[in-house]
Structures are given as C-alpha cells and as structure tokens.
Amino acid sequence: MSTPTRPLSTWAKNIAPSPTLAVDAKAKALLAAGEDVCGFAAGEPDFDTPEHIKEACIAALKSGKTKYAPTPGIQPLREAIAADYAARAGLNVTPAQVVVSPGGKFSCYLAIMAVCSPGDEVIVPAPYWVSYPEMVKLAGAAPKVVLADDSTGFRVTAAQVEAAVTPKTKLLILNSPSNPTGAVYTRAELESIMAVALKHNLYVMSDEIYEHLIYDGAKHVSPATFSKETEARTITVSGFSKPYAMTGWRLGTLVAPGPIAKAAAEIQSQTSSNATTFAQYGALAALTEKEKTKASVEAMMTAFDRRRKYLHAELNKIPGVSCLLAQGAFYLFPNISKFGLTSEDFCNKLLDQQKVAAVFGSAFGAEGYLRLSYATSDEIIKKGVQRLAAFCASLKH
Numbered sequence: 001m002s003t004p005t006r007p008l009s010t011w012a013k014n015i016a017p018s019p020t021l022a023v024d025a026k027a028k029a030l031l032a033a034g035e036d037v038c039g040f041a042a043g044e045p046d047f048d049t050p051e052h053i054k055e056a057c058i059a060a061l062k063s064g065k066t067k068y069a070p071t072p073g074i075q076p077l078r079e080a081i082a083a084d085y086a087a088r089a090g091l092n093v094t095p096a097q098v099v100v101s102p103g104g105k106f107s108c109y110l111a112i113m114a115v116c117s118p119g120d121e122v123i124v125p126a127p128y129w130v131s132y133p134e135m136v137k138l139a140g141a142a143p144k145v146v147l148a149d150d151s152t153g154f155r156v157t158a159a160q161v162e163a164a165v166t167p168k169t170k171l172l173i174l175n176s177p178s179n180p181t182g183a184v185y186t187r188a189e190l191e192s193i194m195a196v197a198l199k200h201n202l203y204v205m206s207d208e209i210y211e212h213l214i215y216d217g218a219k220h221v222s223p224a225t226f227s228k229e230t231e232a233r234t235i236t237v238s239g240f241s242k243p244y245a246m247t248g249w250r251l252g253t254l255v256a257p258g259p260i261a262k263a264a265a266e267i268q269s270q271t272s273s274n275a276t277t278f279a280q281y282g283a284l285a286a287l288t289e290k291e292k293t294k295a296s297v298e299a300m301m302t303a304f305d306r307r308r309k310y311l312h313a314e315l316n317k318i319p320g321v322s323c324l325l326a327q328g329a330f331y332l333f334p335n336i337s338k339f340g341l342t343s344e345d346f347c348n349k350l351l352d353q354q355k356v357a358a359v360f361g362s363a364f365g366a367e368g369y370l371r372l373s374y375a376t377s378d379e380i381i382k383k384g385v386q387r388l389a390a391f392c393a394s395l396k397h
Contacts, residue, residue, distance in 0.1 A: 019363035027357035038384030050296035056285035073100025104239030107252035120170035126365030154181040158192035177210040180371040182326020212243035307374040337368030354387040
C-alpha cells in the first residue's frame with residue numbers, strides 16, 4: 001500500500017523557474033553536444049575576474065579566512081562599501097546600514113522580504129528583470145505590473161506609477177540601468193517618481209547592479225541621494241557580479257535605513273548565514289585597489305560599447321526588426337512583433353533552426369520583444385546576428 005503524496009507548499013507551486021537560466025542551460029547543453037550555438041541569453045560578462053581580485057581571494061584562503069563571517073559581511077568590506085557610496089554619490093552611509101549577501105539576486109530578495117507582507121502590493125515596472133515578480137510572490141505579496149514599451153524608451157512615468165498605487169501598495173521597484181532593456185532614467189524622471197513614492201509613503205527598492213555600465217554620457221543617479229526623505233524610503237541593492245565579472249562569486253550588497261538593514265541581516269541569518277567569507281576579501285580588493293579595478297572596468301566597457309553599437313546597427317538592418325540603442329547594462333531589446341509569433345515561439349524556433357539562444361520578451365513582462373546580451377564575443381555576435389537575419393527572412397511580416 002503506497003503512502004499518499006502530500007502536496008507541495010504554496011510557494012513551491014506558485015513559483016516559476018528563471019527563464020533566462022533555462023534558456024542559457026539549454027544552449028549550454030547543445031554546445032556540450034557539439035552544436036554550434038550562438039548564445040545571447042546569459043547576463044554574464046565574458047571577461048575573467050580581474051587578477052588583483054582573484055589574488056586577494058587566494059591570499060584570504062591561504063591565510064585561513066574559511067570560517068563563518070558576521071552575517072551582514074566582514075567589517076572592512078562593509079566600511080569600504082559605505083565609503084564608496086559616500087565618495088561617488090555623497091550618501092552618508094554607515095557600515096551598519098550595509099548588508100553583504102550571497103549575490104545581487106539575494107539582496108533583492110532580502111529587500112522585498114524585509115518590507116513586504118502577505119496582502120501587500122508591489123509596483124513592478126515592465127520590462128522587468130524576470131525574478132522581481134517571483135520574489136514578490138514568495139513574500140506573499142502581489143506584483144502589480146506597469147508596462148512601458150519602446151515608444152517611451154522603456155521608462156515608466158510618475159503618472160503611471162501613481163495610477164497603479166492602491167491602499168495595499170507597499171513597495172515600488174526601480175531598476176536603472178535596466179535589465180532587460182538597458183534604459184537609464186534621468187534624474188528628473190526619478191525625482192518625479194520618488195515624489196509619488198513619498199506622497200503615498202512607499203518603500204522603493206532601487207536595483208543599481210548595472211550602475212557602472214553606462215554609455216554615451218548618460219548619468220546614473222541613485223534615488224536615495226535626492227533628499228533625507230528619499231534616503232529614508234530607499235533600499236539600494238547592487239553587487240559585484242556585473243561590473244567586475246564576478247558572477248560566480250555570489251556577492252551582493254544592500255544599503256538601507258538602519259531598521260531595514262537590520263531586518264535584512266536577520267532574515268539572512270536564518271537563510272544563508274553569510275556570504276562566502278574568502279570571496280568577500282576579493283570584493284574588498286575591488287573597492288580598495290581602485291586604479292587596478294578602474295582599468296579592468298574600462299577595458300570591459302570599451303568592448304561592450306563596440307559590441308553594443310555593432311549589434312544595434314545590424315539589428316536595425318533586418319526587415320521587420322526595430323531596436324532602441326541601450327544606454328546602460330549589456331543588453332538590447334529588439335521589437336519582433338511584426339513577425340506574428342509570440343516571443344517565446346520566436347525564440348524557440350530561432351534556437352531550433354539557427355542555433356541562436358535569446359530570451360523571449362514575455363519572460364520580462366513585455367510580449368513582442370526578445371533580449372539579446374552582448375556580453376559575449378565579437379565573433380559570436382557577428383555570426384549570431386547573421387543567423388537571426390536569415391531566420392527573420394524566412395518569416396512573413
């Protein structure tokens with residue numbers, strides 16, 4: 001007699017797997033099987049972690065930095081993060097307001113869990129990073145999506161945000177520069193949106209993981225720097241993965257008012273305990289050995305900028321495709337709605353027929369688009385966009 005299977009939890013049944021990771025995994029499986037795949041799916045720099053960062057981690061390992069660390073991070077790193085925000089943004093942050101987590105993704109999760117409860121609503125501008133709505137649901141809250149398309153540069157307006165506010169609204173998520181579009185909000189746009197947040201007493205999670213990856217003279221601005229009032233309502237999340245090619249190191253940051261930072265640390269203490277101890281010493285080198293880090297970031301940005309411009313120009317040569325030029329991050333988000341396929345069907349056929357891996361726009365809350373990461377080699381970009389052109393030519397639009 002078999003034992004009846006008991007149901008999974010509400011959280012397990014309602015959570016969706018990451019589409020970006022799923023597409024990237026499928027592409028890597030095809031590569032492992034000997035297929036010639038052009039991968040545009042992963043949000044991961046194709047550069048190695050700078051040597052001085054690796055050497056600092058190796059030295060930490062050799063000196064025995066392999067034990068538990070304080071839950072919110074080693075003190076020197078928290079001090080360096082606070083000093084970095086003060087130097088770059090004029091934000092008077094204390095180390096007690098800093099939490100180092102096992103990844104920027106976990107920093108976002110901590111921020112949401114620290115302020116959201118079941119029954120709350122969270123405004124999520126779309127196109128959004130795929131994990132935001134799922135994290136909101138894991139907190140028992142409800143995501144309320146507000147869409148901005150390419151006609152507005154993929155940036156929502158203060159009026160759109162205000163229209164979405166209800167008595168249940170607790171949090172607004174902002175992401176500039178944006179994944180998946182590369183859109184960068186201006187200071188005036190963010191000030192207008194933050195005025196709405198203050199009016200309705202909302203918390204704001206500002207995801208600034210791509211703040212160092214900006215082009216064409218665009219400026220990154222952090223909402224927490226606008227006033228004492230905005231600082232008191234803003235949770236700034238970031239990390240080391242994107243600007244320093246440290247994706248596998250899993251090191252994120254959270255900077256927030258004291259009570260929120262304390263709550264986030266306490267949640268972390270019951271989940272991951274702490275970010276990997278010796279990895280934090282590598283992150284410390286990234287912030288303290290500034291000239292070496294700057295040279296590495298600049299070299300990476302030179303390549304990204306070249307790829308960005310080339311891919312953008314080639315995409316707009318394809319009949320039926322239109323694409324805005326991103327101002328930040330390392331993604332382009334072309335409009336493929338004229339081909340009459342759902343974005344998921346488009347991407348599935350593109351991978352099957354031309355061995356080009358891209359992520360469908362519906363995964364980001366924006367049907368009719370696809371995300372292409374140019375954090376890959378010039379050779380793959382050139383070959384991949386040629387295959388994309390051939391695929392589009394085979395479709396009617």
